[in-house]
Amino acid sequence: MQTSENQQALGKILDMTRMLAVAIIALHFYYYCYAAFGQWKLVSPLSDKILDNIVKTGLFSSFNKSKIVALCFLAISLIGVKGKKQEKLSVKTGLVYIGTGLLLYFVSGLLLNLNVSVKLISILYISTASVGFIVVLTGGTLVSRVIYLNINNDDIFNKENETFPQHESLLENEYSINLPARYQLKNKFRKSWINVINPFRGLLVLGSPGAGKSYFVIRHIITQHIAKGFCMFVYDFKMPDLSVIAYNSWLKNKGNYKIPPQFYAINFDDLTRSHRCNPLDHASMIDITDAAESARTILMGLNREWVKRQGDFFVESPINFLTAIIWYLRKYQDGQFCSLPHVIELMQVEYKDLFTILRTEKEIEVLINPFITAYLNDAMEQLEGQIASAKIALARLSSPQLYYVLSGNDFTMDINNPEQPKIVCMGNNPQKIQIYGAVLSLYVTRLIKLVNQKGRLKSSLIFDEFPTIYLGNMDSLIATARSNKVSTTLGIQDASQLRKDYGKEQADVIMNIVGNIISGQVMGDTAKQLSERFGKIMQDRTSYSINRTDTSISRSKQFDAAIPASKISALSSGEFVGMVADDPQQKIELKTFHCEIINDHKALQQEQESYREIPVFRTIDTSMVQRNYIQIKEDVKDIVTYELERILHDPALEHLVVKKGKR
Known part of the structure; x- marks a missing residue:
């Protein structure tokens, strides 16, 4: 116990041990330089008698034995030294001093072989050995003043402390979306899986532009769901990016369906590659x-x-x-x-x-x-x-153009009709968001009404840049469509974008009702909201204080954010955080993840190069479109x-x- 009495007793013991070391080295000098001490008249019968008794103990049986014993007592005295701590001192400095001192201490014996007077030899030897002894003492004192803390100064952003175990095994079923990934646990990288085993509980994909929403997540949802026999609707904000993926996946997997679905596309900018559909049929x-x-x-x-x-x-x-x-x-x-x-x-x-x-x-x-x-x-x-x-x-x-597409009836919006399954892609244009978005909103509203019914096929609705269209009942679709096997994937850039276009109340409902979240880099309130949703983990904390004689180290554990908002704001492209929902049949204990999704870039590039373009569905010219436009006006007049x-x-x-x- 570090009471004042114990500290004083320890100090006296150390002082006594150090004095023993000094006494032994002094006797060593007296014994081996006796002739010089005699010439200096520093001998007496009493001292000679005491020296004879010490010699009988064998202390001076060899030249370095007494020096080594003195050094041992010095080392013991240094064990309990508590000098004033200094942050800039290092063990290396102390070891240099100790090494230099030992060298002087032991090599000094060679000076006794010099062919000079006894007095000079003794002075040189005693001086050199004493300097070596003092330098060893100084080095040992410096080592005692070094601050010893097991703190990783390389991890200045606390990355390792904020890592946590994640789900590493593949869980797959007939509806699941499975994305291979790798994550960091302490200082090691491990392989993992993002298993969205129940997409019917809704999937929200967030990420600022360039975060990799489409390349790392949405494209795999399209390909995997079509491979598993889903009917599908794709809202393609930048047509034909996602539509081409859906079309080629459909070509590849048509044989996986009991009744092969038909592929339809709505493209207001290219009427030759667009079907016609009346949303008010x-x-x-x-x-x-x-x-x-x-x-x-x-x-x-x-x-x-x-x-x-x-x-x-x-x-x-x-x-x-x-x-x-x-x-x-x-x-x-x-x-x-x-x-x-x-x-x-x-x-x-x-x-x-x-x-x-x-x-x-x-x-x-x-x-x-x-x-x-x-x-x-x-x-x-x-x-x-x-x-x-x-x-x-x-x-x-x-x-x-709009009149032509909206007045025809090539297909109906019941994409999951068991007798007529469909894969439908509808495209927007970033330069005409407000016009096309309103029409597409009407299409999707009618589609939701038709797909969310009993006795239909499993279907997947995918919305890239969801806030660019308006759907007043999206929250009820996510809440009720699970039993009807309707999977909903919403891609947004930020929660603030959703609040701007849908209002705070409805945006909050959509954000909070989805069961699965995969988020790339997002900022501000969205990052804070996600950080709170992901919860906290037990993390180690170390603090220290330095006083004149000691260093106080405090170690503790406390709950802190598993994925801080600052980390979500600094994610690289391809890095995602999130949380998945499980099923009673397939439990997932570790639902939260922070990982890098692994894409085989070379294979995806080769696959993309082999893609076929969406074909021309009909040959059409401007006169046909104009005649349809005039005919509608005539119909109303009639x-x-x-x-x-x-x-x-x-x-x-x-x-x-x-x-x-x-x-």
């Missing part, structure tokens, strides 16, 4: 709620700021108006003209004619009455505020003309004609 519009959902999706997609203002009068009014238009066309001649291009053109009809024909459909009467009332009361400013925002927004979609004549010539319907000043 009458067969999928069961009731007016489907029309309302479609109207909300298309307008929210065109006016993203409306997402945060849902419930406002001037947001809900245009949605109701568009719902009425869609449902009218759905009911008119059993939906023969129910398409988005026809909806856009019908909205441009003059109010009095439009309201007149809409009044013939009883199911939408409650939706259009507020608009008719405003029109009859000559409240045109209010009416324009309610309707014009929808008309102006939808007018941006009035292009021959509808309005026919209906007005029918109403005017039918006494039972004449009261439906809207005239100002009359109700």
Whole structure:
């Protein structure tokens, strides 16, 4: 125990031991330089008698024996020395001193063989040996003042202390996504696997541009799910990057399906490589709620700021108006003209004619009455505020290319239909995000409604750059589609991007409802949120303090972030952190990971070079697209003309004609 009494006793023992060493070396000098001491008259009968008794012990039986014994006592005295610690001192410095001192100490014996006077020889020998003895003492004292700490100064970022064990075995099933990886545990690298064994619980792939979301993760989801017989929808933000992968995987694995799926693509920029599909197809519009959902999706997609203002009068009014238009066309001649291009053109009809024909459909009467009332009361400013925002927004979609794709019916959106399975790729264009994104949002909204049903095939929905489209019910899809074998993969760059486009509440729901997360480099609040989600691990902590005589070292263990936000912000391309969800049948104890996904770059490059381009599905020219555009406008004119004549010539319907000043 380091009490003051014990410290004092230890100090006295060390002092006594050191004095013994000095006494022995002094006797050594007296014995071997006796002639010189005699000439200096430093001898006496008493000292001679004492020396004779010491000689009988054998201390001076050999020349170096007494010197070695003195050195041993000196070493013992140095064991308990506690000098003032200095950070800059090193053991090497002390050892240099000790080595030099030992050399002088033992080599000094050669001076006794010099052919000079006894006095000079003795002085040289005693001086050299004494200097060697003092230098050894100095070196030993320096060594005692060195700070001994087992701290790895090379690991300045605490990397090794923040490593943790990860899942190393492959867990595979008929739905899983398995990505080979390697991770660091202390100072060693080990192989591991990212096993997304239950993708139906949702998969969120995050990462700033260049983090490797598509190359390291999404491409493998596409290839592995198609190889396992999934029906698939791919939202390809930069078409045809992911679409080409999906197409070639489909060519390679068509034989793995009981019924080989058909491949379809929607590409607004290249109509020759695009199929046509009507998202408002009458067969999928069961009731007016489907029309309302479609109207909300298309307008929210065109006016993203409306997402945060849902419930406002001037947001809900245009949605109701568009719902009425869609449902009218759905009911008119059993939906023969129910398409988005026809909806856009019908909205441009003059109010009095439009309201007149809409009044013939009883199911939408409650939706259009507020608009008719405003029109009859000559409240045109209010009416324009309610309707014009929808008309102006939808007018941006009035292009021959969009009309051509949206008015055809090459396929339906029920991709997991057991009788007609499909792989569908839809492409956006970064230069036309707002226009194409709104239309694609409508496609996906209708698709989600159809795939999330009982008795369908397993399907995989993959959204690259998910915030560029608007889906109001994505959270409910992830929450409910697990039992219907619908896997959802959302690729986003950052949670702030999701909050900007979807609003904070819905973005938080999407972030928190997914069971599997794979994240590359992200910054700020997203990194903090992920760090908290990954939890804490037990980490070693060492601290030390230096005082005059001692060094105090404190070691402890404490829970700290397994993957700090700063580490997530500094991930390299191909490095990912995350957490996976397991199944009752396949438990995963170590769900959190921080690793580098291993891609065989050479094999992927060779595979990519062998890819076939998406083929030309049809031969088309500008005149065909333009004729379709004009035909849609003519269809709407014919509808309005026919209906007005029918109403005017039918006494039972004449009261439906809207005239100002009359109700």
